[in-house]
Amino acid sequence: MSNNGVVISESSASLPAGVTLPIYMDNHATTPMDPRVLDAMLPYFGKVFGNAASRNHVFGWEAEQAVEKAREQIAKLIGATAKEIIFTSGATESNNLALKGIAEMYRERGNHIVTQVTEHKAVLDTCKKLEKQGYRVTYLPVQADGLIDLEDLKRAIDDKTILVSIMYANNEIGVIQPIAEIGKLCHEKGVIFHTDAVQAVGKIPVDVQKDNIDVLSLSGHKIYGPKGVGALYVRRRNPRVQISEQINGGGHERGMRSGTLNVPGIVGLGAACEIAGQEMEAEAKREKELRDYMKAKFEKALDYVHVNGNMDHHLPGNLNMSFVYVEGESLLMGINDIAVSSGSACTSATLEPSYVLKALGLGDDVAHSSIRFGFGRFNTKAEVDYVSDKVINVVSKLRELSPLYEMVKEGIDLTKIEWAAH
C-alpha cells in the first residue's frame, strides 16, 4: 500500500462543519495516540525513570510496578495471565520471535510450518528466511472472500508440522479468519498455533482461551498507543509453549527477550489496552455503521464498484473497495487531503499490485483500482461524508478520462483485447 505525498490545501471556509483537513482514514497503518495514553506515559519519561530490572532500589521498583500493571492490562484484554506477556519492540519483532523462536525450539520434533498467503510481510519474510535454514513452509491459499478453507489446513498439517501461523484479521481487506476453529484443529493435532492479531486486538473480542491461541502478536501503535512497543503472548499451560530467545543479553522477559524494558512505551501499551477493553464494543458498533454508510454511498453513486473481503467476517473499521477502471494512485492524487491507502503499487519498481488482493483472485487491473479505508476512534460522520463525496467526485472525473471505462460502456469486452503489456 502506498500513497503520494502531494498536499494541496483547501480553503477551510468551504468545509462542512466538523471537518478539518487533512483527514486521517488510514488507521490500519497506524493510529493516532489517544491523549489518555499519553497522560499515562508522561511520568515515565521524567520522574519515574528507573530501570525495571533494578531490583535493589525504589527507582527500579517503581518502574517494575508500572510494567507489571501494564502486563495485567494487556493480559486482561486478551484473556491471558500477566506472566504470559512478553514485551517486544512491536509486532514485527513479536512475529519474528514467535516463528523463529518456535522453529528453533521444536526443531527436533519437526521442521514444517503452515501459514497463509495473505499474511503480513513480517510473517512471510520470516518464513522465507526459515525456508533457507531448512524448514518447510506451506502457504495456504485463501478463497475469493479472503478466508482460508479449514480442509486445506487439515490436509496441510502432517507429522512434521510444529507450528501454524494464521493472522487474526487481515490488514488490507479486514477479513477475520475462523481463529477458534483453527486453534482447535491445531490442538487436536498437537501443533502450536500462533496468530498475528495486530489488527484484531482492541478492535474485536480476542480471547486466547476461547480462541485456542498459543502465541499471539500485538502492537501498541495500532490501538492508539505508542509506536515501538508490542507484546507477545506465550501460553504457559495446556500446552506450555517454549520459545528460543532471538536477542541475548541479560535474560529479561523470562529469558525470551533480553533488553532493558521500554517502560514509558509499555505503560502506554497497557493504558491503550485498558481503554480498548472498555470502549471496544461501542466503538466497533460506531465504526461499522460509518463503514456501511460509506459503502452504501459508493454503491448508490457509482457503477463498477465492489467490496473486497467477506463482509460477514470483517473488521468493523475496514472497507476495501475496488473502483474498477480507475487507477488507485491517480485516485489518491485527487483526494490528497485524505489519508487512505491504495492496493496499486505504481510507485514501486515492480509495478506489482497488492499480493493480498491478488490472492483473492482479483485481476491485476482490479487490484490496481482498490482503495483501503481504515476507520478509527477519531473519525466522524462528517468526515465520512466528506471523504465519500470527494471519492465519488474524483472517480467520476477519472472515469471520464479512462479509456477502459469508455470501452466497457460501449460494450467492448476488455478481456478480448490483445494488450501490449509493458
Add this chain to the structure above:
Amino acid sequence: MAYSDKVVDHYNHPRNVGTLDKTAAEVGTGLVGAPECGDVMRLQIRVNPETNVIEDAKFKTFGCGSAIASSSLATEWVKGKTIDEALAISNTDIVKELALPPVKIHCSVLAEDAIRAAIGDWKKKNKVAETAAVAVAH
C-alpha cells in the same frame, strides 16, 4: 512521492481529453499498455492529408498521475506538428518537461509508444510506407 507542479497541473487540468472517430481515414489511434500493468493510454491524432500535419489530438488514460500527465502533454506536443516531427518526440523529453521521478519513467515510455502507435495506425490506414516517411524526413 511528491509530483512536480506540472504533473499536478496536467492531472487537475488534463488537455485534450476525448475521443476521435477511430474509423475515419485521417484518424490514427494508438492504444498502449495493459490494465494488468495499471496503465492504459489511448492517444488519437487527426492528420491533414494534404500537409501531414496533426491538426487534432485526443487522449484517454487509465493510470497514475504521471501517466495522465505524460499522455496529456503528448497530445499538446503532437498538435501542429507534422508526422515526422511528432515521431521525433522522445520519452526523455517528457521526463524532462514533467520532472518525472525515476520510477515513473515508464509512463513517459508509454506516452512515446502511444504517439508511435497512433502514427503507425494512421500510416497503415493511409498506406504510407515506413521507408517513405523516413525518406521524407531526411
